[in-house]
Amino acid sequence: MPEKKSDIMDKIADANKSVVTGIDEKDIEHWITISILGRKYQVPAGLTIMQAMEFAGYRFIRSCGCRAGFCGACATVYRLEGDYRLRTAMACQTRVEDGMYLTQIPFTPAEKAKYDITKLTPGIEALLHNYPEILRCLGCNACTKACPQDIDVMEYIAAGKRGDVEKMAEISFDCIQCGLCAIRCPAELAQYNYAQLARRLYGRYGTPKPEHLKNRVKEIGQDKFKDDFDKLLSGNEDELRKMYTSRDIEKA
Amino acid sequence: MAELKFIGGYPEYMRKLIDVVNKTRQQRKDYTPKAMTMQERDEVLKVHPDYAPGGKRVISIGPNKGDTAPNEVADLLEAYPLIEGNEVDVTKPDYSVDLLIIGGGLAGTTAAVWAVDKGVAKDTILLVNKLRHGDANSIMAEGGTQAADRENDSPARHFLDALGGGHFTNKPDVLRALVEDAPLIMDWLCDLGAMIDREDDGGFVEKAGGGTSRRRMHACKDYTGLEELRVIKDEFRNLEIPYLEYYPVIEFLTDGNRVTGAVLYNLETGDYKIVQAEATILATGGFGRLHVRGFPTTNHYGATCDGVVLAYRVGAKLRDTDTVQYHPTGAAYPQQIIGLLLTEKLRSMGAQPVNKNGEAFVFPLEPRDVEAASFIRECYVNEKGVITPTGMRGIWLDTPMIELKNGEGTIEKSFPGMFRMFNRFDLDIRKDPVLVFPTLHYQNGGVETDPWGKTNIDGLWVAGEVSGGVHGKNRLMGNSTLDCLVFGRRSGISVAEYLKSNPKHGKLTLDHLKSYTQMLKDAGVNTTRKAPILLPDYRGKAILARMIDVF
Numbered sequence: 181m182p183e184k185k186s187d188i189m190d191k192i193a194d195a196n197k198s199v200v201t202g203i204d205e206k207d208i209e210h211w212i213t214i215s216i217l218g219r220k221y222q223v224p225a226g227l228t229i230m231q232a233m234e235f236a237g238y239r240f241i242r243s244c245g246c247r248a249g250f251c252g253a254c255a256t257v258y259r260l261e262g263d264y265r266l267r268t269a270m271a272c273q274t275r276v277e278d279g280m281y282l283t284q285i286p287f288t289p290a291e292k293a294k295y296d297i298t299k300l301t302p303g304i305e306a307l308l309h310n311y312p313e314i315l316r317c318l319g320c321n322a323c324t325k326a327c328p329q330d331i332d333v334m335e336y337i338a339a340g341k342r343g344d345v346e347k348m349a350e351i352s353f354d355c356i357q358c359g360l361c362a363i364r365c366p367a368e369l370a371q372y373n374y375a376q377l378a379r380r381l382y383g384r385y386g387t388p389k390p391e392h393l394k395n396r397v398k399e400i401g402q403d404k405f406k407d408d409f410d411k412l413l414s415g416n417e418d419e420l421r422k423m424y425t426s427r428d429i430e431k432a
Numbered sequence: 433m434a435e436l437k438f439i440g441g442y443p444e445y446m447r448k449l450i451d452v453v454n455k456t457r458q459q460r461k462d463y464t465p466k467a468m469t470m471q472e473r474d475e476v477l478k479v480h481p482d483y484a485p486g487g488k489r490v491i492s493i494g495p496n497k498g499d500t501a502p503n504e505v506a507d508l509l510e511a512y513p514l515i516e517g518n519e520v521d522v523t524k525p526d527y528s529v530d531l532l533i534i535g536g537g538l539a540g541t542t543a544a545v546w547a548v549d550k551g552v553a554k555d556t557i558l559l560v561n562k563l564r565h566g567d568a569n570s571i572m573a574e575g576g577t578q579a580a581d582r583e584n585d586s587p588a589r590h591f592l593d594a595l596g597g598g599h600f601t602n603k604p605d606v607l608r609a610l611v612e613d614a615p616l617i618m619d620w621l622c623d624l625g626a627m628i629d630r631e632d633d634g635g636f637v638e639k640a641g642g643g644t645s646r647r648r649m650h651a652c653k654d655y656t657g658l659e660e661l662r663v664i665k666d667e668f669r670n671l672e673i674p675y676l677e678y679y680p681v682i683e684f685l686t687d688g689n690r691v692t693g694a695v696l697y698n699l700e701t702g703d704y705k706i707v708q709a710e711a712t713i714l715a716t717g718g719f720g721r722l723h724v725r726g727f728p729t730t731n732h733y734g735a736t737c738d739g740v741v742l743a744y745r746v747g748a749k750l751r752d753t754d755t756v757q758y759h760p761t762g763a764a765y766p767q768q769i770i771g772l773l774l775t776e777k778l779r780s781m782g783a784q785p786v787n788k789n790g791e792a793f794v795f796p797l798e799p800r801d802v803e804a805a806s807f808i809r810e811c812y813v814n815e816k817g818v819i820t821p822t823g824m825r826g827i828w829l830d831t832p833m834i835e836l837k838n839g840e841g842t843i844e845k846s847f848p849g850m851f852r853m854f855n856r857f858d859l860d861i862r863k864d865p866v867l868v869f870p871t872l873h874y875q876n877g878g879v880e881t882d883p884w885g886k887t888n889i890d891g892l893w894v895a896g897e898v899s900g901g902v903h904g905k906n907r908l909m910g911n912s913t914l915d916c917l918v919f920g921r922r923s924g925i926s927v928a929e930y931l932k933s934n935p936k937h938g939k940l941t942l943d944h945l946k947s948y949t950q951m952l953k954d955a956g957v958n959t960t961r962k963a964p965i966l967l968p969d970y971r972g973k974a975i976l977a978r979m980i981d982v983f
């Protein structure tokens with residue numbers, strides 16, 4: 181059977197081809213020069229660091245996970261020509277700039293404590309017991325400057341030193357555990373692991389389970405919805421459709 | 433071409449179009465287009481990629497012979513294995529375990545933790561990952577997880593919503609497990625210490641999602657998957673369960689009937705390892721990186737359909753392979769983030785889809801397929817989309833409406849991830865709408881299971897996005913992270929139960945490849961295609977043209 185075609189689908193595929201099949205240099209008008217691990221490449225302007233590296237011929241194994249700023253796999257450090265500053269970025273979320281020279285940090289060695297969350301009490305003891313080194317923080321702010329999520333890392337470490345688990349949890353919430361703060365820390369801390377502990381402590385002990393959840397769990401234990409399900413599972417499709425279309429909808 | 437002049441991240445001509453949207457915002461504030469009737473839905477679905485002509489074919493071999501699937505999926509099912517068999521020695525296992533888990537997203541990691549909870553010794557488990565543990569679709573879930581735990585809601589209602597959303601094709605017993613376990617999963621997440629959004633009175637913040645009749649979406653700001661996965665992964669690490677990274681499974685091993693282990697491939701050094709296992713849980717996630725019909729995707733780098741391919745080769749039955757979920761709101765601008773997700777929760781909180789004339793043209797919370805199709809129609813049939821400098825078309829998602837309706841500051845508070853992503857490219861979603869177009873999001877179908885994750889193949893359990901049935905032909909928002917948590921847990925428990933009967937390790941062979949290859953030949957599948965593909969390839973065309981194979 182010859183395949184039927186859809187003009188609309190063809191048009192959509194054509195509009196998307198650079199992100200789907202790799203970039204064709206014929207389509208590019210503006211170019212810049214970057215250097216990857218010390219070697220120069222001409223790449224299209226306007227790509228992310230990740231896309232530019234792929235354009236240059238790198239096929240990622242490490243340093244590429246979600247491609248969307250959530251997983252922290254693509255930690256990158258770079259400088260710009262003529263600028264002394266060492267900068268940090270997520271390769272999938274940062275546009276390449278002319279004169280950028282970069283390398284990636286696919287893995288950060290960092291100690292993680294093993295603990296049983298049910299046996300801890302939120303506060304300074306839990307943090308100090310698992311991560312006594314937290315007191316070594318010098319307050320230099322290098323971590324905060326390095327954080328691609330714009331988290332005030334130094335501030336959450338300071339909160340941790342005071343045993344303020346709630347503050348530490350809240351400030352650190354957007355952490356994607358990329359490790360860039362740890363790499364920059366002169367006190368050799370692994371900040372993001374401490375923040376993970378703080379968030380779990382706060383989640384478990386600082387925000388008690390809602391009553392409505394406890395009630396529902398109890399009801400399920402008592403098989404309260406059995407009759408409803410019996411009805412749903414024995415209904416034929418017409419009946420189910422009727423029930424579906426006539427169900428009331430709560431205002432968003 | 434003259435250099436484009438940019439104002440606030442947008443070229444001048446787009447800036448003018450944004451003014452049109454700004455002008456109509458106030459009058460749209462209290463207006464929402466009516467939800468479509470069933471007939472209207474059917475009509476618009478004709479331009480949905482699942483229903484538009486072409487793009488699919490009939491699977492020619494195996495347990496689902498005769499079913500249809502997207503060409504990109506059929507291509508992988510009708511492909512030859514990466515290994516033939518004689519180049520690897522499968523008889524000497526490098527790892528001999530009770531439980532092998534493949535893929536460490538929410539489903540796989542949850543399965544491991546629950547297996548230990550139910551008595552499986554940690555040292556007898558091995559979790560293998562293609563990328564890092566956690567580089568997964570799970571970590572990207574933004575919007576939330578459904579659970580019917582409010583008083584005016586019930587699991588039965590959740591069931592009905594999911595059934596209608598799935599066009600009444602969901603597997604009922606599996607769906608029941610999903611909705612009835614949901615509150616238990618929330619309870620477990622609280623025990624672990626996940627930070628789920630709370631109201632001032634301590635109750636959960638719960639929002640509506642497309643197709644839900646009650647507010648039951650639980651979120652952790654717009655980092656729901658990140659929070660869920662990092663907490664469960666932390667627990668996994670505390671339990672000291674063994675795991676490997678950059679070691680994808682490239683083939684199962686069987687004793688002729690039962691799955692008895694797997695072949696791992698070291699992505700960096702190229703050597704293989706043999707795992708022998710009494711039970712295997714497959715949790716490899718979805719297939720967004722196949723770019724079905726040329727669509728961009730929201731999915732992570734490793735979402736390449738491996739699990740379905742591997743399971744099919746050992747005879748596992750698939751379901752609902754004919755539908756794919758496109759999320760209505762993928763980023764269409766700027767170029768750097770095309771296809772990335774803008775969570776449905778933006779619409780739950782008031783962001784309106786608007787065409788280039790500044791008109792609200794569709795009810796914002798239709799089921800995903802209907803909403804996506806209506807965007808495609810607006811752009812390609814009604815010609816009321818906005819064309820970007822790279823030739824993509826899109827419609828506006830009017831995010832400033834969120835602030836207008838819920839007060840200033842709402843976006844930074846509720847959508848820090850979204851706000852940050854656009855901000856990195858100089859766009860301010862509090863002030864300007866964002867351009868969106870449907871993007872490939874979710875593998876609706878997959879390997880069929882019973883309510884405990886068991887497949888028709890002995891020794892093989894399946895959990896998460898790689899499975900099929902629970903969502904039928906279309907999944908509702910917030911039911912997928914839930915699916916991973918519920919069936920990750922259930923498969924872990926079920927395997928623990930199974931292991932109590934002291935099953936013996938089976939023989940390790942690749943015999944199933946011989947019969948699969950024979951089937952391909954008999955069906956006349958004449959191709960050099962190989963699968964699983966493991967990773968997509970985005971290298972520049974000019975470079976690829978000059979590659980040589982030296983060592």
Ligand SMILES: Cc1cc2nc3c(=O)[nH]c(=O)nc-3n(C[C@H](O)[C@H](O)[C@H](O)COP(=O)(O)OP(=O)(O)OC[C@H]3O[C@@H](n4cnc5c(N)ncnc54)[C@H](O)[C@@H]3O)c2cc1C
Nearest residue numbers: 535537539562568569570575576681717896897910912913
């Ligand atoms: C951007 C985005 C937003 C989403 N938002 C929501 C939401 O708000 N609510 C919701 O409910 N759902 C949402 N989803 C869907 C949901 O997150 C996923 O469907 C779900 O998390 C999948 O989990 P999983 O464990 O099955 O697979 P994944 O999380 O993808 O994990 C699978 C793992 O297996 C690995 N793997 C793959 N192949 C192999 C192999 N051959 N060998 C070894 N390992 C392998 C992968 O690398 C990956 O690490 C979203 C999805 C995306 C992409």
Ligand code: SF4
Nearest residue numbers: 327355356358359361
């Ligand atoms: S706090 Fe550290 S690990 Fe977390 S995102 Fe910032 S730099 Fe990365």
Ligand code: SF4
Nearest residue numbers: 317318320321323365
């Ligand atoms: S980099 Fe280290 S020492 Fe400096 S402020 Fe941060 S945690 Fe403290």
Ligand code: FES
Nearest residue numbers: 245246247252272
């Ligand atoms: S690849 Fe995940 S943050 Fe960049």
